[in-house]
Amino acid sequence: MREVDIIGVGMTRFGKHLETSFMDLATLPILEAMKDGGIRPAEIEAGFCSYALAGDLHGVITGGQTIFWQAGISRIPIINVENACCSGSSALYLAWTGVASGLYDVALVVGAEKMVVPNFGLLGGGDTELDILEGLVTPASFAMRAQRHMLQYGTTAEQLAQVAVKNRLHAGLNPLSQFREPITVEDVLNAPMIADPLTRLSCCPNADGAAAVILCAGTRAKHYRSDPIRLAASVLRTGSYQNPLDLVPWETDYRTCKAAYEQAGLGPEDLDGAECHDAFTIAEIMHYEAMGLCPAGEGGRLVESGATRLGGRIPVNTSGGLLSKGHPVGATGVAQVVEGVRQLRGEAGERQIPDAKVFLAQCMGGDKDADARTCTVNVLTR
Amino acid sequence: MREVDIIGVGMTRFGKHLETSFMDLATLPILEAMKDGGIRPAEIEAGFCSYALAGDLHGVITGGQTIFWQAGISRIPIINVENACCSGSSALYLAWTGVASGLYDVALVVGAEKMVVPNFGLLGGGDTELDILEGLVTPASFAMRAQRHMLQYGTTAEQLAQVAVKNRLHAGLNPLSQFREPITVEDVLNAPMIADPLTRLSCCPNADGAAAVILCAGTRAKHYRSDPIRLAASVLRTGSYQNPLDLVPWETDYRTCKAAYEQAGLGPEDLDGAECHDAFTIAEIMHYEAMGLCPAGEGGRLVESGATRLGGRIPVNTSGGLLSKGHPVGATGVAQVVEGVRQLRGEAGERQIPDAKVFLAQCMGGDKDADARTCTVNVLTR
Numbered sequence: 001m002r003e004v005d006i007i008g009v010g011m012t013r014f015g016k017h018l019e020t021s022f023m024d025l026a027t028l029p030i031l032e033a034m035k036d037g038g039i040r041p042a043e044i045e046a047g048f049c050s051y052a053l054a055g056d057l058h059g060v061i062t063g064g065q066t067i068f069w070q071a072g073i074s075r076i077p078i079i080n081v082e083n084a085c086c087s088g089s090s091a092l093y094l095a096w097t098g099v100a101s102g103l104y105d106v107a108l109v110v111g112a113e114k115m116v117v118p119n120f121g122l123l124g125g126g127d128t129e130l131d132i133l134e135g136l137v138t139p140a141s142f143a144m145r146a147q148r149h150m151l152q153y154g155t156t157a158e159q160l161a162q163v164a165v166k167n168r169l170h171a172g173l174n175p176l177s178q179f180r181e182p183i184t185v186e187d188v189l190n191a192p193m194i195a196d197p198l199t200r201l202s203c204c205p206n207a208d209g210a211a212a213v214i215l216c217a218g219t220r221a222k223h224y225r226s227d228p229i230r231l232a233a234s235v236l237r238t239g240s241y242q243n244p245l246d247l248v249p250w251e252t253d254y255r256t257c258k259a260a261y262e263q264a265g266l267g268p269e270d271l272d273g274a275e276c277h278d279a280f281t282i283a284e285i286m287h288y289e290a291m292g293l294c295p296a297g298e299g300g301r302l303v304e305s306g307a308t309r310l311g312g313r314i315p316v317n318t319s320g321g322l323l324s325k326g327h328p329v330g331a332t333g334v335a336q337v338v339e340g341v342r343q344l345r346g347e348a349g350e351r352q353i354p355d356a357k358v359f360l361a362q363c364m365g366g367d368k369d370a371d372a373r374t375c376t377v378n379v380l381t382r
Numbered sequence: 383m384r385e386v387d388i389i390g391v392g393m394t395r396f397g398k399h400l401e402t403s404f405m406d407l408a409t410l411p412i413l414e415a416m417k418d419g420g421i422r423p424a425e426i427e428a429g430f431c432s433y434a435l436a437g438d439l440h441g442v443i444t445g446g447q448t449i450f451w452q453a454g455i456s457r458i459p460i461i462n463v464e465n466a467c468c469s470g471s472s473a474l475y476l477a478w479t480g481v482a483s484g485l486y487d488v489a490l491v492v493g494a495e496k497m498v499v500p501n502f503g504l505l506g507g508g509d510t511e512l513d514i515l516e517g518l519v520t521p522a523s524f525a526m527r528a529q530r531h532m533l534q535y536g537t538t539a540e541q542l543a544q545v546a547v548k549n550r551l552h553a554g555l556n557p558l559s560q561f562r563e564p565i566t567v568e569d570v571l572n573a574p575m576i577a578d579p580l581t582r583l584s585c586c587p588n589a590d591g592a593a594a595v596i597l598c599a600g601t602r603a604k605h606y607r608s609d610p611i612r613l614a615a616s617v618l619r620t621g622s623y624q625n626p627l628d629l630v631p632w633e634t635d636y637r638t639c640k641a642a643y644e645q646a647g648l649g650p651e652d653l654d655g656a657e658c659h660d661a662f663t664i665a666e667i668m669h670y671e672a673m674g675l676c677p678a679g680e681g682g683r684l685v686e687s688g689a690t691r692l693g694g695r696i697p698v699n700t701s702g703g704l705l706s707k708g709h710p711v712g713a714t715g716v717a718q719v720v721e722g723v724r725q726l727r728g729e730a731g732e733r734q735i736p737d738a739k740v741f742l743a744q745c746m747g748g749d750k751d752a753d754a755r756t757c758t759v760n761v762l763t764r
Contacts, residue, residue, distance in 0.1 A: 001485070053443070055464070056441055056443075059438055061435070061438075062465055062466040062747060062748050065620060065756060068620075074620060074621050075619065075634075075637075076619070077475070077620060078620045079463060079618075081461060082437070082462040082464060083460075083462055090461055093459070093461075094461065094476060097479060101383070101479065101482070101485065102383070102483070236459040236461075238447060238450075238458055238460045239457035255457075374447060374459075374460065
């Protein structure tokens with residue numbers, strides 16, 4: 001497989017876009033990414049588009065075809081991809097496959113979602129309706145995981161809350177984040193309870209948003225930009241969230257991170273920053289452990305130490321994360337990579353990680369307990 | 383890129399499956415294909431799942447993860463793909479990309495749809511709501527194309543009807559087809575008018591159904607079967623349905639067929655049979671021309687000559703086509719390839735094309751007039 005670089009990125013503000021249609025919202029970051037990469041529509045050889053809910057919420061089919069066409073891109077292979085919370089990163093993985101294999105030299109990935117609509121809540125997901133009837137909706141399944149982590153490792157409600165506080169602090173430095181006002185541990189603990197110990201501020205909000213990334217064969221990338229970012233690893237794995245021998249860890253998460261480090265020839269000690277799938281505060285703590293930022297069980301104490309805050313040893317979710325940006329499902333996995341690219345280029349403004357060279361973006365899809373969910377990890381270097 | 387073979391296929395009956403859930407229906411052909419290929423679940427290295435409407439109709443997300451898991455397949459990359467009528471063949475194209483590039487040795491493709499639900503009609507599609515308000519629903523757009531073909535080339539309503547009659551004749555020989563009773567040209571002409579000149583029997587019916595195909599690196603295929611079928615070309619293109627200089631042909635259709643012949647190193651004269659996307663009778667006639675089975679404008683006279691009937695020079699839609707099988711959108715593109723494999727293996731029973739060696743499966747997605755639709759062509763050889 002060939003080396004693959006990222007030559008252009010674009011991203012809308014995440015939040016409410018009541019006046020913009022799904023198709024128009026998704027078109028904007030494509031235009032921005034092409035401008036960013038100094039590339040013309042006719043140079044894009046393949047397009048990968050991700051959305052998870054637009055079929056259900058807006059009746060969209062072949063959204064990518066319309067979106068790319070609106071951006072002036074046509075007559076190329078265009079594929080629409082859905083993989084729940086990993087939709088965007090799955091589209092990125094397919095684009096990487098296409099470019100790394102030599103099938104295309106340049107591929108564009110766009111992820112988008114428009115989910116701020118009346119009466120919509122992403123409580124269900126998956127297909128086992130019985131779970132939902134029983135009350136095992138998404139926040140409840142994460143809450144159970146949190147309770148187990150607290151029991152097994154002594155993680156505290158305050159440590160969980162510190163994830164939300166930290167990410168909101170970062171969001172205050174990111175103009176594209178939906179929520180930017182600082183919050184305190186007390187705010188989190190005193191917010192309305194959703195599923196004990198997770199309060200409303202422990203759960204990521206809905207959002208509209210879109211993001212785009214342009215991949216290019218390493219041999220051609222400098223034709224477009226003097227500072228391409230290397231996509232040193234792109235890994236997608238499916239598997240269980242469960243491990244009968246230890247109820248806490250998501251084994252797919254561990255397995256995917258390990259494979260990505262191997263593909264990149266790097267380890268957790270090499271990371272300067274990371275984005276991870278903090279759909280709930282407990283998730284970020286568990287992802288710390290899977291990414292190898294700390295030993296299993298130490299995630300709560302890691303956030304408490306300040307190591308994952310900007311200025312700390314390994315800042316995580318410098319964008320504000322899903323908890324502050326919001327989680328427009330199809331866009332999230334692409335937006336994480338946009339943040340990584342901006343950090344490695346030194347374009348992250350007030351939230352810049354000094355001299356960042358290696359960045360990891362981790363995403364996880366599916367939200368219940370069936371034995372078949374997805375994790376993606378992308379490693380970026382400069 | 384490496385050679386890619388097909389080692390296993392499976393397919394449900396197309397029609398109403400009122401007692402079977404979407405997930406269960408989609409699981410059945412996977413089990414059949416694994417049995418057919420003599421391959422175990424643990425040997426499948428990647429999974430590609432296609433459905434176009436299950437998000438909208440059944441709220442499905444990450445369907446593939448649940449479906450593959452039900453079939454005993456987990457811990458591998460699984461991707462859900464949507465590309466309207468080309469959903470199944472787009473999933474196949476991605477699987478081909480993965481195997482041809484060397485990323486996987488074995489990949490399984492499943493396409494499924496469950497669309498026989500109350501009050502559902504696939505009249506819309508696409509995103510330009512104004513078109514629908516104006517009455518430019520899918521059958522109308524094909525009817526306009528038919529009117530133009532009749533005006534420009536002298537194609538007759540009887541010739542259009544002969545497509546439906548021929549495909550129903552083939553369907554009578556295919557136990558998996560939804561409608562199997564013979565019909566006459568008079569039946570077609572006298573059926574209720576949908577959009578002049580297309581009557582109800584000129585339009586493909588809804589259906590539930592699922593189909594699966596297993597791809598394997600050419601170097602390993604004989605490990606599983608002594609008679610692997612070579613996937614000699616897999617091409618996906620996007621582009622316009624329109625050509626301002628000539629309103630009849632779909633230029634994407636021509637361009638995709640041409641690219642597939644080039645990839646396979648074959649031409650239309652080499653074909654022993656073909657499946658094409660006969661969503662409406664006029665579509666099959668136009669696909670004849672794009673596939674190079676006859677010169678532009680001669681499609682109506684080609685069907686009238688009997689050349690595309692079983693026993694003719696180049697039988698088309700030996701399965702019964704979308705017109706008789708029905709069109710479970712996510713399954714269609716995979717089912718066409720299943721038919722090709724069975725023809726090339728000599729397993730097509732009463733509808734067998736004698737000594738078939740080369741088979742082409744053409745599919746086309748999107749149903750209106752935006753400048754961004756998809757065509758896929760797969761060429762099979764033995």
